[in-house]
Amino acid sequence: MEHSIDDRRTRKTKGLIKQALVQLLAEKDIKDISVSELSTLADINRGTFYLHYTDIYDLFGQVEQEVLNEFSLHISNYKENSQVLGLPILLNLFKYIKENAKFFKAILHTKETNFLSRVIEMSRPRGKAEFRQLYKGWKEEYFDYYYDFMAFGAVAMVRHWFEKGMPETPEYMAHLAEKMIKNCIENAV
Numbered sequence: 096m097e098h099s100i101d102d103r104r105t106r107k108t109k110g111l112i113k114q115a116l117v118q119l120l121a122e123k124d125i126k127d128i129s130v131s132e133l134s135t136l137a138d139i140n141r142g143t144f145y146l147h148y149t150d151i152y153d154l155f156g157q158v159e160q161e162v163l164n165e166f167s168l169h170i171s172n173y174k175e176n177s178q179v180l181g182l183p184i185l186l187n188l189f190k191y192i193k194e195n196a197k198f199f200k201a202i203l204h205t206k207e208t209n210f211l212s213r214v215i216e217m218s219r220p221r222g223k224a225e226f227r228q229l230y231k232g233w234k235e236e237y238f239d240y241y242y243d244f245m246a247f248g249a250v251a252m253v254r255h256w257f258e259k260g261m262p263e264t265p266e267y268m269a270h271l272a273e274k275m276i277k278n279c280i281e282n283a284v
Contacts, residue, residue, distance in 0.1 A: 105147075108137075108139060108143060108147070109147060111137040111138065111139065112133065112137045112139065112144060112147065112148070112154065113154075113158055113198075114137070115133050115134075115136040115137035116128070116133060116151075116154055116155065116158065116201075117197045117198050117201045118136060118197075119132065119133060119136065120201035120202075120204060120205055121197070121200060121201050121204060124205065124206060124207065125151060125152065125155055125205055125207050125208075126207065128151050129151070130144055130145075130150065130151060133151065133154075155205075155208075158198070159202070159208065159210055162195065162198060162202075162210075163210070163213055163214065163217070165191060166188070166191075166214055166217070166218075167217055169184060169187050169188055169191065170184070170217065170218050185268075185269035185272050185273050185276075186265060186266060186269040188269075189265035189266075189268045189269045189272075190265045192253060192265070193261065193265045196257070196261060199253075199257065200257055203254060203257060211250055215246045215247070215250070218246065219242055219246070220238070220242065241279070244279065245276055245279055248275070249272060252268070252271075252272060252275075256268060
């Protein structure tokens, strides 16, 4: 019984630390955030912070990895089912982004991360066989161009959505992204 109480306390403490990090990242670069400042905002002492993380970059890396793992689960599911990005996966991703909007805004504001590049690369089909399976009828020599065009376009779309204050629903954004992807696929050379 005592073990579950400790686990719950640890989750709560880590949650407070993550919230403080996201709040501070909205205001400043990661290099300008101190453990003291973060600890004060999270209402914990520095020792508690150091029980879980070695420094601010370790905290940021762990939070970033958690989000990447979530994205990976969504993306690997559609790859396992040999599907082109369609409405179900897009809707899941846009809902996930909306639910974690503060974190994603902070990530997009942070200059010292390669988060978006990592998402794009982990989503990239591996090898010609996977490309052929997902994007039937495309010329193989242009696979990387097709993928980069769609992936970086999707990133720009999400950035714009954030800049506008996310007025559209995840459902609307998923439909719009699906329409753009299908148009790209149908009109590929």
